[in-house]
Amino acid sequence: xxxxxxxxxxxxxxxxxxxxxxxxxxxxxxxxxxxxxxxxxxxxxxxxxxxxxxxxxxxxxxxxxxxxxxxxxxxxxxxxxxxxxxxxxxxxxxxxxxxxxxxxxxxxxxxxxxxxxxxxxxxxxxxxxxxxxxxxxxxxxxxxxxxxxxxxxxxxxxxxxxxxxxxxxxxxxxxxxxxxxxxxxx
Numbered sequence: 001x002x003x004x005x006x007x008x009x010x011x012x013x014x015x016x017x018x019x020x021x022x023x024x025x026x027x028x029x030x031x032x033x034x035x036x037x038x039x040x041x042x043x044x045x046x047x048x049x050x051x052x053x054x055x056x057x058x059x060x061x062x063x064x065x066x067x068x069x070x071x072x073x074x075x076x077x078x079x080x081x082x083x084x085x086x087x088x089x090x091x092x093x094x095x096x097x098x099x100x101x102x103x104x105x106x107x108x109x110x111x112x113x114x115x116x117x118x119x120x121x122x123x124x125x126x127x128x129x130x131x132x133x134x135x136x137x138x139x140x141x142x143x144x145x146x147x148x149x150x151x152x153x154x155x156x157x158x159x160x161x162x163x164x165x166x167x168x169x170x171x172x173x174x175x176x177x178x179x180x181x182x183x184x185x186x
Contacts, residue, residue, distance in 0.1 A: 032044045032047045053070075056079065057078065067089060072090065076097035078097060080101065083103045091130050093107060097136070099139070100139065104142040105142065109129060135154070140157055140159035143163065149164070155170060155173065157174075161178040164178065165177075
């Protein structure tokens, strides 16, 4: 395995970052996830305001929702994130005002390369591609947004949909892969 050593240690972080930025931050954010009701919402709002790149007013974060790499995530005003959702900020994530993220939603901002047959998949480089979710968007329960896409303002993504391409404003999307099935207001 020696030829893979560079790949395993290619991301350099300081001891300070490893202890404070990752270990303690993740401990406090993880602990905040277990508190129920209004005290839990308040605790999560305080912790995430400190951890996120940008956190607008009125964040509503339900228990057991997870934000990875919160320092690379920007949330607008009055965003709600429901139970068991996963927001991956590794490749940058921006979510607009009044967006609703239903339960079990996954927003993924990175993928692993897989072109090299002689290197195990786990050891291939990560490709980070940001995701942008516009204002007043509804992400239905269990939908998945893949890396590099933009969801236009006012769009609705149906439950269980897998979004692989950009979505225009006010489009209603459903299916795997997601296809436009209508437009809001028509």
